[in-house]
Amino acid sequence: MKATDLFVRCLENEGVEYIFGIPGEENTDLMDSLIDSDIQFIDVFHEQAAAFMADVYGRLTGKTGVCLATLGPGATNLMTGIGDAYLDYSPVVAITGQAGLERVHKESHQHVNIVGMFEEITKWSQQIKVAHTIPEIIRKAFKTAQLDKPGAVHVELPEDIAMTDTGGEPLPVSSIPISQPDESEVKRAVELIKRAERPIILAGNGVIRDNAATELKKFAEKVNIPVANTFMAKGVLPSDHPLTLYTVGMQEQDYVLCGFDTADLIITVGYDFVEYLPKYWNDEAMHKIVHLDTLPAEVDAYYPTEAELVGDVKESLNELSERIQQKELWPKVKELKTQLEEKLHASDEESGSPVKPQRILADLKKAEKGEAIVISDVGAHKLWVARMYQPDKPNHTIISNGWASMGIAIPGAVAAKLSNPEKPVVAVTGDGGFMMNAAELVTAKRLGLAFVVIIFHDSKFGLIEWKQLKEFDRTNGIEFTDPDFMEFAKSVGAKGIKVEHSDELLPALDEALASEEIVLVDVDVDYSENMKLTEQLGDYICKL
Incomplete structure (x- = not known):
């Protein structure tokens, strides 16, 4: 052949x-x-x-x-x-x-x-x-x-x-071997967790990769340990779970880091350094760390491991669940969770024009009812998605946070809809990232796919503006001119909905998610909230 x-x-x-x-x-x-x-x-x-x-x-x-x-x-x-x-x-x-x-x-x-x-x-x-x-x-x-x-x-x-002639047959496909953690490391981890008075779990993307969210939930509930997740591990616990401390990853001192400041043991599960370096949550290298992952821990001055459970994440979690009895939840966790919820939902209902990013994401959560696969592009909106948007299921919020490349949202939505045709799919993007691969809406249309695109519209590279203002209090090279997105949607056979005021947003999202075609929801966004968040986190004081 x-x-x-x-x-x-x-x-x-x-x-x-x-x-x-x-x-x-x-x-x-x-x-x-x-x-x-x-x-x-x-x-x-x-x-x-x-x-x-x-x-x-x-x-x-x-x-x-x-x-x-x-x-x-x-x-x-x-x-x-x-x-x-x-x-x-x-x-x-x-x-x-x-x-x-x-x-x-x-x-x-x-x-x-x-x-x-x-x-x-x-x-x-x-x-x-x-x-x-x-x-x-x-x-x-x-x-x-x-x-x-x-x-x-x-x-x-x-x-x-x-083009050459050859012979041969495909080789048999073998299953990927499941590795077990070393027994001595399991015993060491068990003793560390038993002695800890204020343990906390940092769940990373490896929990999603190893399909271990169920095992993580079982372990956290049995032992009564709160869980914070990285950007790419969203949904490992449901958003209303009493043990979730939501998402870490902001490089400022976000409120969730109160829990890390107070903890006496950090259990990292499927944690990737590429998302959030240890120096941001362990800046004095004072915390003892138990490491669960498929590979040994990266060498880092801020990541002093006391035990390394190297192997399948599910297997490691199951080993710990079987050997540790329930502990008392440390009392300050409920107080911290209350503080977090107050901060995360403070602007959910704020009305006005343009629309605050917090309101956009709160209304998205209401509209999609915990069922959608949400693909976030990269830009200022990504940090708001990471911090504010809390899904109820694992592997339902896709954020690029290792490579962190603009332009992923529209192609990602195409792939999401092809692989999960029964699920609603929402691409959340800035106007800059949208324009990088906007042509793929034509690909989606040709394939007969239907999904929603929410554009955070400010005619700027908003994240770079945020960084420049923070560092230099002035900006350069961040403004551009957008096309008329309503006419653009029409030209590619999609539907366009313009949102200028927050009161228009939830009805627009309900209409878009009910549609059986591609819908662009173009939202004028109020990115003055970016610097307000920087100031708020800069004044962060742990009240525990």
């Missing part, structure tokens, strides 16, 4: 449903082989969007997302989204074409060392040099993408290898 026929058979063997990408001359043979496959190729308008789609698909399903580009500029366009999958720990395989091997040793049209470039942002980057190695390389690529902390992998298929 032709090499690309074997390549496609190997992808089918891995259970690939979709390939997101843009075809090119150097992968023409692969595109031809896909015609006879059940794998759906989804054309996009920019390779960056294809990688974002594969990334969000991987995070939501736990299966490996796949994206494709040609050589040169097509391959480099993938790199932003692949970087996102790498630092957000999402299983993705990126496939790129390449010039024929007979010309890669010399100066040649569109040829650069793509394998070398991808080595910096993937777990493994490999060129296929002979066709009969395709089954091994594809099996290794998918296994590597899923192992330990998952992440991105890159496979390059040169055009002359793609």
Whole structure:
């Protein structure tokens, strides 16, 4: 058979449903082989969007997302989204074409060392040099993408290898081994938790990756330990759970850090440094730490571990749950939770024009009723989503907080709707991030998808304005001109709803979520709240 026929058979063997990408001359043979496959190729308008789609698909399903580009500029366009999958720990395989091997040793049209470039942002980057190695390389690529902390992998298929004749069969797909924590470390952790008077759990993205939210809830409830989560671990406890302390991650002294200041033991579960460095919550390196994750703890002066339970997060939590009896909840937790709820809901009902970001997110929570998958883009609104928006289910709020790339929301919504067609999907984005991949609304329309886009509209790069004002009390290079979003929506076959006053917002969101088409809800946002929050957190005093 032709090499690309074997390549496609190997992808089918891995259970690939979709390939997101843009075809090119150097992968023409692969595109031809896909015609006879059940794998759906989804054309996009920019390779960056294809990688974002594969990334969000991987995070939501736990299966490996796949994206494709040609050589040169097509391959480099993938790199932003692949970087996102790498630092957000999402299983993705990126496939790129390449010039024929007979010309890669010399100066040649569109040829650069793509394998070398991808080595910096993937777990493994490999060129296929002979066709009969395709089954091994594809099996290794998918296994590597899923192992330990998952992440991105890159496979390059040169055009002359793609068209050669070869033989072979896909290799059997083996299950990922489940590792157990070391018994001596479990015993040490049990003793530390038993002795602790004021323990607190910091839940990270690894709880979502290992599908361990149920086990975390069981452990927290049995032992009576409060739980704070990172941006990417939202929903590990329901928003109304008595033990949740909501979200940490603001680099100012947010109120939830009262709990960390007072704690005598921190239990990190699936915690990734890439989201929120220990120095922000353990700045004097005074807290004892019990570490639960699939990999050993990163070496960091602010992260002194007393016990490391390295293995499957579910298994580690189950071990602790079986060995520790219920403890008394330390009394100050209820007081802290009351303080947090007062701060988080203080502006939920504030009326006016333009609309406060807190009000936008409060109304979104009311409208979506805890069922929607919410994809946040990156910008000032992301910090408000992270701090204020509290979902009721795990893996229902997708935030890029490792790579933290603008432009992820619209491609992410496409992937979310494809992987969860029965769920309402909401993309929350600033106008800057929206314009980076707005063309993918046409892709969504072509696919017959329906979701809601909420645009925080201020005609600025709001997060950069926030940072500049904080540091220098003046701004530069942050303003731009937006199109008429209502006309833009019409031009791509979507519906547009303009919101200028907070009283218009909830009816607009109810209408949008009830619709069976793509709806843009364009909201004029009051970002004067950004500096007010900075001042508020700057004056933070722990009252426990």
